[in-house]
Amino acid sequence: PALYEMMTKADTVGLFQVESRAQMATLPRMKPRTFYDLAVEVALIRPGPIQGHSVHPYLKRRNGEESVRYPHPLAEPVLRKTLGVPIFQEQLMELARLCAGFDAGQVDRLRQAMTHKRSEQAMERLRDEVYSGMTANGVTGPAADEIWEKLQGFGQFGFPESHSVSFAYIVYMSAWLRYHYPAEYLCGLLNAQPMGFYSPNSLVQDAIHHGVIILGPDINRSLHDCTIEPHPADPSDVATYLGMSWRRGQGPVDDPPRQSVAMRTGLRYVDHLGAAEITRIEAARQIDGPFTAPEDLAHRTGLGVEALESLSASGALEPIGLGRREGFWAAGALAEVSPNRLPLAPGVEPPTLPGLGDEERAALERWATGISRTHPVSFVRERLSAIGCLTCMEAVESKGDGNRVRVGGIVTHRQRPQTARGIYFFNLEDETGLLNVVVFPDLWAQQKDVARRNPGLVIDGVLEYRDGVTNLVARGFSAFPVTGVTSRDFR
Incomplete structure (x- = not known):
């Protein structure tokens, strides 16, 4: 239970597969409590489930905000364990078999289309075949469209269940090591660089x-490598978690x-x-x-x-x-x-x-x-406080949905996922922790020179708080000087 509590709090920096901004934003909503939950979490934040509109319905159903439903009764045996939405690649293949009557050869062609580099085009070539098969099985109208949408979404890449379970095992073991042996775990991470987020x-x-x-x-x-050595500190003063x-x-x-x-x-x-x-x-x-x-x-x-x-x-x-x-x-x-x-x-x-x-x-x-x-932002904290900046932790812990705030820190990541319609996501870091920042395209177009070139930023914006997740929706940027710091930028 303690490991799942740690992950539910999105305390996952340095944890394989669940350390990204998107995973950390999903974990508090997911609230994993079993090993299989981790397998679902790993598979959920992939282009296939995202493009197939599986993520939000699954989370809402898991949290009792939406009733479980199936696109067609034929789909229920396949989708029951994932609350009516397909998350794993095998589920899509089985949907095609049950709902569209695909034989083994057709299912294998579908598998190839979902994994091929040009899978979007390959999936489109299967469209008529899928609809024809569904019609023959009595799956028509909105139900057929919903199933095709899920199939088409997985043309953008999704995980097989076996892959997800294997990754979930690594997630769990990594979390166990980080929880019980934090210094040793950090040592291993640093010795394995470059890797990770x-x-x-x-x-x-x-x-x-x-x-x-x-x-x-x-x-x-x-x-040559980082090492562990004894330290005279009182054991009760080091390596604390949740107090x-x-x-x-x-x-x-x-x-x-x-x-x-x-x-x-x-x-x-x-x-x-x-x-x-x-x-x-x-x-x-x-x-x-x-x-x-x-x-x-x-x-x-x-x-x-x-x-x-x-x-x-x-x-x-x-x-x-x-x-x-x-x-x-x-x-x-x-x-x-x-x-x-x-x-x-x-x-x-x-x-x-x-x-x-x-x-x-x-x-x-x-x-x-x-x-x-010593975190570089700690040396300018007095100046940041003087202009009304909260710390990242103050912003997160305020849970102030709709509150206008100002936060200063260094940008550790800039991301613009292909699935995000031009929205940028930043990680802002200071001496207290991390804060997610959302930057919409219009603001990026107006202030991209400031937002892109400066590692130290003061960000004015509005807090969003939902299901244990806090985001800062940016409304404006200004730079502050900090030396020796660069960000990791991803597309």
Whole structure:
């Protein structure tokens, strides 16, 4: 039950197949409670069910807002388990067999048409055959049109039930790992990049919201990949979910208490460090032990200027006495040191330099690794609040349907699905979480330069709240400066 509750709250960042904006908007309405519900959820948000107008009828019927009905009595045995609407590819094939009298060869041609790259044209070539068969079976008028609409919609791609069940298994196991072992799950996701819907930084921010402790790169502790290491924090203070301990024997599932752990960022995330450089670092540590000073590192690895600058900016050299700003100063001289020279680096000692502020430190982390443990919007929160901006979480939790609001954050995604009639969908992120933003074509045409080019946006709009899902319908955009951030844009 706890895993399904997590998914019902659309707390699914980083979860295979259910992390997209559309899936997160559907989960609170779907309210999955069984494994088969997950299979339906996976299959539902596909072009076939969307174009076949199956999504909203299914959700309404599931929630008791609409009675279950069937386009024709012949369709009932096929559609009973999905409340009268076809969701899986096999259901369409069986509808053709029962309602249009298709034989095995005709059904196979239908299957090919639903999976072929030019399936829209292939489906159209079957139209007369389908209608003729339905007429012979007494399926005519609106019932025949409704069945054809469903068949035609699946020409835009839908999932077989077997495929959906297989994916649902991965969803469930991923959710279990994320719920019980959040640090380890994040570690695995980051080591599997590039993949998924969210950037490494968004994955890290979500994990931090759930109490996961993130440690930066360390020249003596980090491996190529991200790793898990013990942490002295009180177990009750980390990895919390819904106000309860996530895996400490106090939550909804009685797991045995474990020692607190943290995730250490791997050297793979440090810019300008390739596999060869990381191999040299790891080999040098194995042969002669930890690095003791910047000159020792340079002499034993022969790293170049850019690699040393990135390591410094990430904070990885602080354990051997070289600060982030000082590392930029010393990188050139350190790069002149090599395994073939004496371990001397004239000019390495930097002058006394002013310390870094929190915002500068976070900016350097993003520049060097693409990951910042402090969200960039937190540094401009005071300015955003001064102009009346809510946080993303305040907007979501207000449940204020019809309320005019202003929200500021960074855009993590821009999407314009082919099924959305020119509507754009944004994910707006700040230090508190994510907010869905809907941008209609007329506003996009007026302000696309601002909306498309700027990672930081202040958005004026109207909140929509329905069935546990909050959207912000945009009415206007303005930009605010934020550095080192890019969005993932999809079509």
